[in-house]
Amino acid sequence: MHTKTWFTLLLFIGFFLEAGMEAQGQYYFSTRRVTRGADTAEIYINCPWYKDSNGVLWNGLFRSTDNGQTLTVKRKGVLFLGEGGIILGDSISGRIFQVTMQNSNDTFGISFNYGVSFDLKYFNNILYQTSGCMAGEIYIQAYEQGLGIYRSDDYGTTFTLQLSNDSIRLREVGTLPGELYGFRSFFENGPLGLAYSNDFGHTFTTSYIEFPGLPLFDECMIYRGTEPGEIYFVIWMSNAGKYLFHTFDYGQTITFQSQLPSPFGELLFTAG
Helix, strand or coil: CCHHHHHHHHHHHHHHHHHHHHHHCCCEEEEEEEEECCCCCCEEEEEEEEECCCCCEEEEEEEECCCCCCCEEEEEECCCCCCCCEEEECCCCCCEEEEEECCEEEEEEEECCCCCCCEEEECCCEEEEEECCCCCCEEEEECCCCCEEEEECCCCCCCEEEECCCCCEEEEECCCCCCEEEEEEECCCCCEEEEEECCCCCCCEEEEECECCECCCCEEEEEECCCCCCEEEEEEECCCEEEEEEECCCCCCCEEEEEECCCCCCCCCCCC
């Protein structure tokens, strides 16, 4: 994916949440999750709650097929608490994961109809999660087996333990089957310990990354691109701003892309 294309989507989401929604009234004052879908320009936004133009509080899941310019309500409930977990895309259109569900870190869901309904699944003590690059693939990290990493390739029906008793924090998958990223270590004064696996999380190698001009930072999020080894890093600085970095070689070379605007409310983003 071209860098400019991804960045345009990222900025558009931030602008939409800040300016567009107050005018429309229906998505204002909300806490949201956003993820890409399987199709081009497809994104999902999950709202644990949002306030409509009449001041009524709702819970909803929205889908867009034009990078967020228009949204369609796929699921909606009045203060439907516990349905506001993280949404994760699948490689097949219409299929998405939601982790967690029912206000519990023991339950997640899979939808085969664009989020209209979810089949409930169970996994104890979910801590981190990411969907895979292949259909039906999801990784879950849980407080079992010493913070174990588990993989499913059948939409969560069965799981296999990949790694146990390790300090890695699961974050993202790559573009090739078997690729998985996590944080080996993360300190506010850097560097970032980027853990990489190409065997579905059985073993990891670690690269220690320093971001040019940012020896100190508070949080880092990573998103895969569309090419092998391509990663985007979003760096958060308290009361300072958000910064976008890019690598095309698994973190060996880091390039500063831009400083992101600080919105009035929320700034959400995902790779396209």
